[in-house]
Amino acid sequence: MSRQITVLYFAAASTATGLYEQSISLPTDTDPKFPLASLAALLVSLHPNTGLDKVLESSQWSVNAEMIPESEVGSVFLGGGEEVAVICPVSGG
Amino acid sequence: MAYPSTSTAAREEWEGGTCVLTYKPLDVDAIMRSVRDDGAGATAVFVGTTRNSFKGKVVTRLEYQAYSRLAIKTMVQILKDARTAVSRSTHQPPAHNVPSLISCTVHHRLGAVPVGEPSIVIAVSSPHRKEAFVACERILEDVKEKAQIWKREYYEGVREEEAEWKGNNC
Numbered sequence A: 001m002s003r004q005i006t007v008l009y010f011a012a013a014s015t016a017t018g019l020y021e022q023s024i025s026l027p028t029d030t031d032p033k034f035p036l037a038s039l040a041a042l043l044v045s046l047h048p049n050t051g052l053d054k055v056l057e058s059s060q061w062s063v064n065a066e067m068i069p070e071s072e073v074g075s076v077f078l079g080g081g082e083e084v085a086v087i088c089p090v091s092g093g
Numbered sequence B: 001m002a003y004p005s006t007s008t009a010a011r012e013e014w015e016g017g018t019c020v021l022t023y024k025p026l027d028v029d030a031i032m033r034s035v036r037d038d039g040a041g042a043t044a045v046f047v048g049t050t051r052n053s054f055k056g057k058v059v060t061r062l063e064y065q066a067y068s069r070l071a072i073k074t075m076v077q078i079l080k081d082a083r084t085a086v087s088r089s090t091h092q093p094p095a096h097n098v099p100s101l102i103s104c105t106v107h108h109r110l111g112a113v114p115v116g117e118p119s120i121v122i123a124v125s126s127p128h129r130k131e132a133f134v135a136c137e138r139i140l141e142d143v144k145e146k147a148q149i150w151k152r153e154y155y156e157g158v159r160e161e162e163a164e165w166k167g168n169n170c
Helices: A011-017 A036-046 A052-057 A070-075 B028-033 B068-085 B129-146
Strands: A003-008 A021-026 A060-063 A066-068 A083-087 B010-014 B017-022 B042-049 B057-066 B103-109 B111-114 B118-126 B149-155
Touching: A011 A052, A021 A036, A036 A052, A036 A060, A036 A070, A036 A083, A066 A070, B010 B068, B017 B068, B028 B042, B028 B118, B042 B129, B057 B103, B068 B103, B068 B129, B103 B129, B118 B129
Parallel strands: A003 A083, B017 B103
Antiparallel strands: A003 A021, A060 A066, A060 A083, B010 B017, B042 B118, B057 B111, B057 B149, B103 B118
């Protein structure tokens, strides 16, 4: 059974992909869980030649509405059901 | 203009203040009144408005979107951090046990904000002026650094599709 996550795109990421959100099936060959550190490459493969790769280089991740510090990305694994957002450099205020 | 379904209006209250994301115009007077307290000797207010220029280009409007579910949590934490960080007034003798901030609020507008209109309003009430000023500035800087809100600038003579998404520290 395939595991799905919801990826949210904002700002430059949504301009690059043309999407605000996308349901992604996690590869079934990664067992038991999919590393967050591999998600960027997966998204870029789904959106080639859009500039998404550059956006992701300067972006952070949130998982289920919690920011993931850079230093912890390597220890986060997705099992399906998560809401993952691309948090590109913010500009509120 | 379409917005992400996650860029919703939101409101979160905690005992030290209120955070709001809204598509409606910001009512500065109402926001200021919301932190009113008879124990306050000082109320500091910051209003950020859309400026008509950026690096020589004429700005026609700004648009904001947010990951509201996360942005509102971040904004509440910013208010909590401000309350913790802003120390007891230097006007008070050490034995005096007075809270340094009474109430803080931050309202951020989403969607299109025309030139001259407020995009963010912060109000802080405090027994004393120093804490109110310090907290107000700190809240603004923290929102700019951390809140999951994005601004797009539209310039005169530039096609809408090419309007730039800004990053605060880029």
